[in-house]
Amino acid sequence: MADLSVTFAGVHFTNPIVLASGIMGITANSLIHVAHKGKLGGVTTKSIWLTPHQGHKNPVMLGTEHYFINAVGVPDAGIEKAKEELRIYKENKSVPLIANVIASSETDYGMITEAITELEPDLIEVNISCPNIEDEFGKPLACSRVKAAEVTKICKSKTHIPVVIKMSPNVENPVEIAQACEDAGADGLCCFNTFGPGMLIDLESRMPILANKVGGVSGPGIKPLVLKMVNDIYKAVKIPIIGTGGVLTGKDALEMMMCGATLVGVGTMIYYYDIQGFVDMAIEMNDWLDEHNIKNITEIIGALNR
Amino acid sequence: MFERKVPVPIMLNRIDVPIMVKIIDVIQETDNVKTFTLDISLNAKPGQFVNIWLPGIDEKPFSVAEDNGKTLKITFFAIGEFTKKLFACNVGDKIGIRGPYGRAYSWKPNSTLALIAGGYGAAPMYFLAQKAVETNCIIYFIVGAKSKNHLLYLNTISSLPKTFLHIATDDGSMGHKGYNTEVLEKILQKHHIHQVFGCGPEMMLYSVFNLCKKYKTEGQLSMERYMKCGFGVCGQCVMDNTGERVCMEGAVMTTQQLSCIEEFGKYHRDKEGLKKPF
Ligand SMILES: Cc1cc2nc3c(=O)[nH]c(=O)nc-3n(C[C@H](O)[C@H](O)[C@H](O)COP(=O)(O)OP(=O)(O)OC[C@H]3O[C@@H](n4cnc5c(N)ncnc54)[C@H](O)[C@@H]3O)c2cc1C
Ligand SMILES: Cc1cc2nc3c(=O)[nH]c(=O)nc-3n(C[C@H](O)[C@H](O)[C@H](O)COP(=O)(O)O)c2cc1C
Numbered sequence: 001m002a003d004l005s006v007t008f009a010g011v012h013f014t015n016p017i018v019l020a021s022g023i024m025g026i027t028a029n030s031l032i033h034v035a036h037k038g039k040l041g042g043v044t045t046k047s048i049w050l051t052p053h054q055g056h057k058n059p060v061m062l063g064t065e066h067y068f069i070n071a072v073g074v075p076d077a078g079i080e081k082a083k084e085e086l087r088i089y090k091e092n093k094s095v096p097l098i099a100n101v102i103a104s105s106e107t108d109y110g111m112i113t114e115a116i117t118e119l120e121p122d123l124i125e126v127n128i129s130c131p132n133i134e135d136e137f138g139k140p141l142a143c144s145r146v147k148a149a150e151v152t153k154i155c156k157s158k159t160h161i162p163v164v165i166k167m168s169p170n171v172e173n174p175v176e177i178a179q180a181c182e183d184a185g186a187d188g189l190c191c192f193n194t195f196g197p198g199m200l201i202d203l204e205s206r207m208p209i210l211a212n213k214v215g216g217v218s219g220p221g222i223k224p225l226v227l228k229m230v231n232d233i234y235k236a237v238k239i240p241i242i243g244t245g246g247v248l249t250g251k252d253a254l255e256m257m258m259c260g261a262t263l264v265g266v267g268t269m270i271y272y273y274d275i276q277g278f279v280d281m282a283i284e285m286n287d288w289l290d291e292h293n294i295k296n297i298t299e300i301i302g303a304l305n306r
Numbered sequence: 307m308f309e310r311k312v313p314v315p316i317m318l319n320r321i322d323v324p325i326m327v328k329i330i331d332v333i334q335e336t337d338n339v340k341t342f343t344l345d346i347s348l349n350a351k352p353g354q355f356v357n358i359w360l361p362g363i364d365e366k367p368f369s370v371a372e373d374n375g376k377t378l379k380i381t382f383f384a385i386g387e388f389t390k391k392l393f394a395c396n397v398g399d400k401i402g403i404r405g406p407y408g409r410a411y412s413w414k415p416n417s418t419l420a421l422i423a424g425g426y427g428a429a430p431m432y433f434l435a436q437k438a439v440e441t442n443c444i445i446y447f448i449v450g451a452k453s454k455n456h457l458l459y460l461n462t463i464s465s466l467p468k469t470f471l472h473i474a475t476d477d478g479s480m481g482h483k484g485y486n487t488e489v490l491e492k493i494l495q496k497h498h499i500h501q502v503f504g505c506g507p508e509m510m511l512y513s514v515f516n517l518c519k520k521y522k523t524e525g526q527l528s529m530e531r532y533m534k535c536g537f538g539v540c541g542q543c544v545m546d547n548t549g550e551r552v553c554m555e556g557a558v559m560t561t562q563q564l565s566c567i568e569e570f571g572k573y574h575r576d577k578e579g580l581k582k583p584f
Contacts, residue, residue, distance in 0.1 A: 024541035024551075026579045033549025046541070052578055058365035059357075061535050063322045065315070072540065077580040204326035204400065207361040271539050272315040274554070 002289035003296045004282065006041075008240050008262050009162035009187040011096050011122045013041035015282050016297065017253060020244050020267030021100040021125065021166070022046050022072065028088035035095045038278030041263065042095050045082070047102035047127045050112045052078040056132075057211035062200055067222070068268045069200055071132035071215030074102055079115050086119040096122035100166070102130065104137050106147070110154040117159040124161050125242075126151060129168035129193035131216040142168035142193070145180040152184035162187035164242065169195050169222075169229060178233045190242040190265060191230050194218045219268040222246040227259045234260020234302055248272055250284025260302040321348065322537065324359040324402030330377065332397050335458055340393055341381040341429070344403060347373055351410035352434035353528060353558040356380070357536050359402030364388045367533045369505070369557075370406060371429035372436070378403075381429035381458065407536040408557040411526050415441035417500035420523075422448045422490050422514055424506025428458040430528065431505050435466055445469040446493050450486025450506070454479035487513040494521040501526065502561075508584055512571030518561045525561035529570075532577050542577070545569050 004015035018041055024030050025046035035043050055075025062069050076082075082099075089097055099121035103109040113124060128151050129142035141147040148165065155163050165181045167174065169192040178189055194216025200209045208214070223246030230243045243261025246268070247253050253264040269277050289297060331343035348356065350373040358380065359365040366388050371379040384393035395401060411434050413419055419438055423431040428449050435445050445468060451457045453475050463471050472489045473481025482489050487510060493499065494517060504514040505528040518525035531543035531552040538554040545552060546569040555563070564570050573581045 023539055024544065026541045026575075027544055027546065027549065029547045029549035030541050030544040030551075031549070033544070052580075054578065057363075058534055059324065059359060061539060063317055063537065063539075065318070072534065075578045077576075077578040081580055200323065202324065202326065202361065202402070205361040205402070209324060209359075209361075209402075211364065268539070271317060271537060274316055274538060 002286050002294060004285060006262050006298055008242070009123060009164070011162065013096055013263060015039070015041040016257065016263050017278055017281055018042035018098065018242065018263050018265050019044055020265040021127065023267040023270055028085040028092070031089055031097070032092050032094045034275055038275045039282055040095055040278055042098060042122070044098040044100050044125060044265070045086070047074050047076065047100045047130070048079065048082045048112065048116065049074070049076045049102055050079050050108055050115065052076065059210055060212075061215070062209055063219070063271045066220055067217055068219035068271055069198055069210065069215045069217050070194065071197070071210045071212035073212060074130055074133055079112065082116070083119060086121065090120065098123045098125050098164070100125040100127050102127040106150050106154055109151045110158045113155040113163070114158040117161055121161065123164055123188070124155070124159060125164045125166050125190055126155050127166045127193070129166050131168070131170060131194055131197045132212060132214065134197070140168050142166070142177065143171050145173070145177050148177050149180040149184040152181045152186045156185040164188040164190050166190040167192050169193065169225065169245070174229050175232050175236045178237050182237045182239050186239060188240045188242065189233065189237070190244055191233055192226055192245050195222050195225065218245060219271070220246050220248055223252060227255060230256065230261055231259040231304060248277070250281040250288065253281055254285055254288055254300060257297070257301050258304045262301055317537065320406055321404045324357070324365070324404040326400040326402050329395055329397055329399050329401065335381065336456055338384045338393070339381060339426070339458060340384070341371060341379055342395070344378045344380070344401070346378055346403060347375050348378060348403075348406045349373065349375070350378065350406035352430060352437055353411035354406040354408050355536070355557055356403050356405030356407070358392065359404070360388065360391055361402060363391055365402070367536060369426070369430040369528065370433060372433050379429075381426055383426055405536065407553055409555070411503055411558050413438050413441070413443060413501055413503070415443065418444045418446075418498060420446045420448070420490060420493055420499045420502045422450075422486055422502065422504045422506070422510075424450045424486060424510045426458070427505030427528070428463070431503065432459050432462055434503060435463065435469055439466055439468050443468070446472065446497065446499070448472040448474065448486045448489045448493070450474040450510070453477045485513070486510070487517060490514065491517055494523060499523055504528065508571060508574075515561055515564055515570070526558050527561065527564065529556045529559050531574055534577075542579070
């Protein structure tokens with residue numbers, strides 16, 4: 001048995017697999033259920049707003065063998081509901097909790113970070129990169145070096161809990177933006193949110209199928225893109241990375257870690273292999289490490305030969 | 307050594323990107339209920355559901371009222387924006403469909419079953435009855451509604467072999483005056499019932515659940531929660547406090563499963579996740 005545990009920004013995880021934000025993360029009991037049944041290292045809540053926010057109409061997500069696309073529109077009932085849910089989560093003493101927060105302005109990012117801090121999550125993940133609410137709020141803040149740094153600074157000033165910035169892959173200069181967040185005090189980076197936005201159409205009706213017309217792309221098709229960018233960022237920053245995007249198997253997760261991820265975020269995998277897929281991932285990771293006589297999974301973080 | 311335990315993705319045996327299919331028959335059941343026959347089979351089993359898409363409008367879940375290997379039926383109430391638009395569709399129009407989703411009912415062949423239906427529940431229950439009698443089951447089928455004019459599927463159910471139809475209406479305009487669950491209780495007292503199946507409003511299901519407990523009978527009930535994806539990803543339809551998803555660990559849930567679910571009969575959640583009491 002290899003030791004699968006890792007430490008991320010001072011928080012201990014018994015294995016590096018964490019549930020990505022927006023997947024089965026609406027209620028505390030849902031998170032507890034997935035964490036338990038999937039034997040996860042940690043879980044991330046769905047993005048939490050300060051005040052209630054409506055999502056898009058259905059269909060909000062579509063899956064194929066090769067990729068997944070969604071435009072849920074980040075619906076949420078706001079901080080009051082989140083407080084109730086996070087309290088239930090904490091009471092149940094499950095795996096480490098990453099609270100993912102979202103806002104529509106720099107000031108609101110500060111306020112939601114402050115509000116969520118009261119609930120003592122283990123990490124705060126700041127979603128500045130959702131590609132499917134552009135109609136409402138314009139280009140995500142994660143697309144600008146200056147804005148990403150500003151949000152990081154504001155959030156850091158409002159909390160003692162480690163802050164992870166959720167990055168957008170849809171930028172020309174991901175490395176520069178990562179460095180800007182690091183310089184602004186980020187304790188870690190989550191790389192990445194979904195790609196695009198993209199579009200899926202129905203020939204017959206000549207309509208985009210997602211009600212929002214466009215949506216963020218995730219799943220197996222994005223893995224090679226994520227691996228490359230995670231590795232680029234890993235080489236340029238010192239803060240740890242949650243490598244997220246297209247991971248379906250234990251092998252995928254190990255590849256992500258070799259490219260430099262300390263934790264591996266997994267969301268869309270559930271679509272292909274359901275919750276059991278998490279358990280299989282951990283078994284595969286362990287088997288591979290044993291086979292290669294590696295005692296501690298931390299040995300492979302960033303261990304890509306070049 | 308390095309083989310997947312689950313080599314085949316679970317999504318391969320269904321359609322997840324809606325396809326447009328023709329409505330080949332329309333039956334007006336009551337003032338506000340219609341049955342559509344669609345030109346497709348999804349090999350759906352009783353208790354499973356599909357998502358129906360009206361391009362540019364919305365997409366909503368509906369139980370399969372029949373899938374005979376060639377065509378698929380849904381029976382629905384026109385209650386809101388979406389179902390009213392669906393209600394206005396005619397033979398020859400095309401609508402989007404994906405599925406089938408959710409767990410199906412499972413019954414023991416050669417046994418005696420009680421089926422209880424309220425609202426649109428008569429439709430999926432009929433599909434179950436149709437399949438169950440093929441496996442030599444005897445069926446007590448209880449349909450309930452506000453009044454005579456709202457009862458669904460009476461003729462179709464009556465035409466099934468080995469099926470005893472019981473009726474309850476709130477106003478007594480047909481059959482027993484009162485709740486259909488009162489009829490169920492009498493049947494449970496009088497006959498040896500192996501399994502109870504229910505589909506209808508949650509408060510009805512909650513009474514059925516309590517009767518199953520009281521008479522120590524196994525039950526399977528169709529749950530409804532606000533749904534988005536239908537395939538277990540979004541987490542919209544999870545129930546407290548087991549965190550089970552109605553679309554994956556349901557929609558058909560056993561009374562054993564339901565006995566651990568605190569919110570059953572108490573509240574559900576809206577599309578932003580806020581609790582709404584029944
Ligand atoms: C598994 C399942 C099977 C169903 N089978 C049938 C059926 O066979 N026949 C039938 O008439 N109805 C069925 N329904 C209910 C059907 O989905 C709703 O009637 C429909 O969504 C109403 O939409 P609307 O826009 O017309 O009404 P609205 O005014 O939007 O909603 C009316 C009510 O319908 C429910 N509802 C709305 N949207 C959804 C949604 N996305 N998911 C779940 N519930 C929703 C809510 O409780 C809401 O209060 C089923 C629901 C589920 C979850
Ligand atoms: C249905 C769905 C909903 C999502 N919702 C959110 C969200 O609310 N907040 C967020 O930061 N990321 C959200 N994401 C992005 C994921 O957390 C993740 O970054 C992305 O999907 C790539 O990982 P994957 O390929 O493992 O899914 C969502 C993704 C999906 C598929």
